[in-house]
Amino acid sequence: MANNQDLIKYHDEYIMGTYGRYPVVLVEGKGSVLKDADGKSYIDFTSGIGVNSLGAANNGWVSAVSKQLDRIQHISNYYYSDVSAKLAEKLTKLAKMSRVFFSNSGAEANEGAIKLARKYSFDKYGKGRGAIITLKDSFHGRTMTTLAATGQDVFHNYFFPFPEGFRFVEKNNIEEFISETSNNSDICAVIIEPIQGESGVNFIDKDYIKQVKNICLDKDILLIFDEVQTGIARTGKVFAHEYFDVEPDIITAAKGLGGGLPIGAFMCGEKLKNTLSAGMHGSTYGGNPAACAGALEVLETVSKIDFLDEVIKKGEYIVCKIKGFTGIGDKIIEIRQKGLMVGLQIKLNGGEAPKDYALKCLNNGLLVLTAGSDVIRFLPPLNITYEEIDKGLGILEKILCK
Numbered sequence: 001m002a003n004n005q006d007l008i009k010y011h012d013e014y015i016m017g018t019y020g021r022y023p024v025v026l027v028e029g030k031g032s033v034l035k036d037a038d039g040k041s042y043i044d045f046t047s048g049i050g051v052n053s054l055g056a057a058n059n060g061w062v063s064a065v066s067k068q069l070d071r072i073q074h075i076s077n078y079y080y081s082d083v084s085a086k087l088a089e090k091l092t093k094l095a096k097m098s099r100v101f102f103s104n105s106g107a108e109a110n111e112g113a114i115k116l117a118r119k120y121s122f123d124k125y126g127k128g129r130g131a132i133i134t135l136k137d138s139f140h141g142r143t144m145t146t147l148a149a150t151g152q153d154v155f156h157n158y159f160f161p162f163p164e165g166f167r168f169v170e171k172n173n174i175e176e177f178i179s180e181t182s183n184n185s186d187i188c189a190v191i192i193e194p195i196q197g198e199s200g201v202n203f204i205d206k207d208y209i210k211q212v213k214n215i216c217l218d219k220d221i222l223l224i225f226d227e228v229q230t231g232i233a234r235t236g237k238v239f240a241h242e243y244f245d246v247e248p249d250i251i252t253a254a255k256g257l258g259g260g261l262p263i264g265a266f267m268c269g270e271k272l273k274n275t276l277s278a279g280m281h282g283s284t285y286g287g288n289p290a291a292c293a294g295a296l297e298v299l300e301t302v303s304k305i306d307f308l309d310e311v312i313k314k315g316e317y318i319v320c321k322i323k324g325f326t327g328i329g330d331k332i333i334e335i336r337q338k339g340l341m342v343g344l345q346i347k348l349n350g351g352e353a354p355k356d357y358a359l360k361c362l363n364n365g366l367l368v369l370t371a372g373s374d375v376i377r378f379l380p381p382l383n384i385t386y387e388e389i390d391k392g393l394g395i396l397e398k399i400l401c402k
C-alpha cells in the first residue's frame with residue numbers, strides 16, 4: 001500500500017480530520033525537491049510553512065542533529081544542557097536580547113511572551129493591568145490564549161470560553177492605537193507580527209511601528225514582536241523587525257528556527273530578564289538537545305551576511321521573474337515580498353479560492369502555500385537554488401497565464 005491513494009485512506013482512518021490536506025503523501029526530499037508516495041517530484045516553495053530553512057535532509061543539519069542524537073536525545077530541565085546554552089548564546093546575540101526561554105512551537109513561544117509581559121506588569125503595578133493589544137488580521141497560534149490573541153473573528157468560535165484580555169486594533173492606524181492606549185490604563189503589552197503571514201503577507205508601516213514604540217515607552221507598555229514566521233532570516237534579515245529600527249521588549253520565534261525539528265523561543269532584554277523565576281514557567285521538551293543542535297546549525301548558516309544577501313537577491317529575482325510572465329495581464333493584483341516571504345495577491349474569478357491555484361500547482365509539480373482570502377504565498381527553503389526557482393516559477397507561469 002505504498003501509493004498516495006491507499007496511504008491517504010489509511011491515514012484518515014486514524015488521524016482527526018483537522019486539516020484540509022492536499023491529496024499527496026510526501027515521503028522524502030532533498031533540498032527544495034520533495035517526492036510523494038507515487039514517486040512524483042515537486043519543487044518546494046513551502047518548506048513546511050517556513051520550517052525547513054535549509055531544505056529537506058540538508059547534510060550539515062542532519063549531521064549536527066545525528067551527532068547530538070548519538071550523545072543524548074533529551075534531558076529534563078531539572079538539569080543543565082551544553083547545547084541549549086550554545087544555542088541561547090547565538091540566538092540572543094543575533095536578536096540583541098539578554099535571555100531566552102525555549103518552547104516547542106510558535107504558539108507556546110507566544111504563550112510564554114504573554115505570561116512574561118503580564119508578570120512584569122503585575123510586579124510593577126499589581127493586578128488589573130494585564131490587557132494586551134494585538135492587530136486585526138494577526139495570527140498568533142492555536143492554543144486557547146493565542147487564539148484569543150489572534151485578531152481574526154473566524155478563530156473565535158466553538159471553544160468558549162476564551163481567555164480574556166485581548167483587544168484588537170487596525171494595523172497601520174495610529175489614531176486607533178493612540179485612542180485605545182489613552183482611553184485605557186490596563187494595557188501591559190502590544191503584540192505585532194512585523195509582516196502578517198497567515199492573513200496574506202500584509203506589511204506593517206515603519207512609521208506606524210515607530211509611533212507605537214514611542215507610545216509604549218511613554219506608557220510602559222511592552223512591545224512584543226511575533227517573529228514566528230518572519231524570523232530566522234526569512235525576510236533577508238535575521239529578524240524582520242530590524243527593518244523597522246525599533247527595539248522590542250520581547251521577541252518570539254519558532255518555525256524556521258529548528259530547521260525541521262520542533263522548537264520555539266521567546267526572548268527579552270535586560271528589563272525583563274529576571275521577571276520569571278524558578279517554577280513560574282516550564283516545558284518538558286523545551287530546549288530539547290536534538291532540536292537545539294539543529295537550530296544551532298540553522299543559525300550558524302543563515303546568519304552569515306553572504307547568506308542573508310542571497311535571500312534578498314533570490315526574493316528580488318522571484319518578483320522580477322513573475323513581473324515578466326508573458327500574458328500575466330492583470331491576474332496579479334499585488335506582489336508583497338520581503339526576502340523569501342512572498343505573497344501574490346491574485347484576481348480570483350467567481351467562486352475561486354487561492355487553494356484552487358495551489359492544487360493546480362501541486363498537480364503540475366510545485367508546492368505553494370496560500371494566505372488570507374486571495375493570496376498565494378511562497379516560503380521556500382532559504383537555500384533554494386536559482387534553477388529550482390526557475391523551475392517552480394515556470395510551473396506557476398503556465399497556471400496563471402494559461
Ligand SMILES: *Cc1c(COP(=O)(O)O)cnc(C)c1O
Pocket residue numbers: 104105106107108110139140141142193197198226227228229230254255
Ligand atoms: C505559525 C505561527 C504561529 C504559531 O506557531 P505554531 O508553531 O503553529 O504553534 C504563531 N505566530 C505566527 C506569526 C505564525 O506564523
